[in-house]
Amino acid sequence: MGKVYVFDHPLIQHKLTYIREKSTGTKEFRELVDEVATLMAFEITRDLPLEEVDVETPVCMARSKVLSGKKLGIIPILRAGLGMVDGILKLIPAAKVGHVGLYRDPETLKPIEYYIKLPSDVEERDFIVVDPMLATGGSAIEAINSLKKRGAKSIKFMCLIAAPEGVEEFQKEHPEIDLYIAALDEKLNEKGYIVPGLGDAGDRMFGTK
Numbered sequence: 717m718g719k720v721y722v723f724d725h726p727l728i729q730h731k732l733t734y735i736r737e738k739s740t741g742t743k744e745f746r747e748l749v750d751e752v753a754t755l756m757a758f759e760i761t762r763d764l765p766l767e768e769v770d771v772e773t774p775v776c777m778a779r780s781k782v783l784s785g786k787k788l789g790i791i792p793i794l795r796a797g798l799g800m801v802d803g804i805l806k807l808i809p810a811a812k813v814g815h816v817g818l819y820r821d822p823e824t825l826k827p828i829e830y831y832i833k834l835p836s837d838v839e840e841r842d843f844i845v846v847d848p849m850l851a852t853g854g855s856a857i858e859a860i861n862s863l864k865k866r867g868a869k870s871i872k873f874m875c876l877i878a879a880p881e882g883v884e885e886f887q888k889e890h891p892e893i894d895l896y897i898a899a900l901d902e903k904l905n906e907k908g909y910i911v912p913g914l915g916d917a918g919d920r921m922f923g924t925k
């Protein structure tokens with residue numbers, strides 16, 4: 717079974733509080749999500765493989781380490797996932813970025829896919845799928861189904877806030893995939909919003925309603 721990692725770093729938790737706060741405006745919300753995405757990217761890349769190489773310092777030759785292994789791909793789920801991309805690219809600027817466009821039907825809460833564009837070498841990359849919210853889990857599950865259908869073999873999912881109901885569904889559908897989250901909240905309400913959550917992530921990120 718895939719693991720659920722909750723990033724309890726004090727900086728992530730502090731910034732998440734202000735992301736949740738309803739009086740936080742669009743500009744600050746975006747900046748905070750960007751900063752938290754960078755901090756989470758630092759944690760999620762902890763297990764990247766390294767190899768030794770020769771390096772000539774001003775003093776002498778030395779053995780030192782560089783990243784090895786597969787190249788990375790970041791897949792934001794549109795719209796709100798877009799707000800996490802730049803923060804991750806600050807640490808792994810060479811990563812390619814694919815996009816999966818999904819929205820939840822407000823009545824059924826089922827995800828509807830409207831766009832997909834992935835790097836051409838899907839089978840060769842390690843992917844991090846990002847979205848601030850894992851609520852019912854439908855969007856994350858569907859995005860990862862789309863990636864798998866196109867040949868992706870290695871996938872992690874990263875979000876800011878998850879609901880227990882969404883985590884359970886996600887693990888049923890994708891039991892081998894690890895989840896990286898900043899907070900596991902209490903529950904979903906009758907409208908499918910995470911409680912306490914942060915409200916509608918896309919609307920808060922882009923100032924729409």
Ligand code: PRP
Pocket residue numbers: 793794795796797818819820821825827847848849850851852853854855856882908916917918919
């Ligand atoms: C939000 C959020 C997730 C999804 C989570 O997107 O950004 O993608 O809901 O809910 P789920 O786990 O129940 O599927 P939304 O559908 O509001 O689209 P948007 O990002 O375009 O606003």
Ligand code: URA
Pocket residue numbers: 849851908909910911913914915916917918
């Ligand atoms: N999507 C959001 O943006 N917020 C929620 O609480 C649930 C789904």
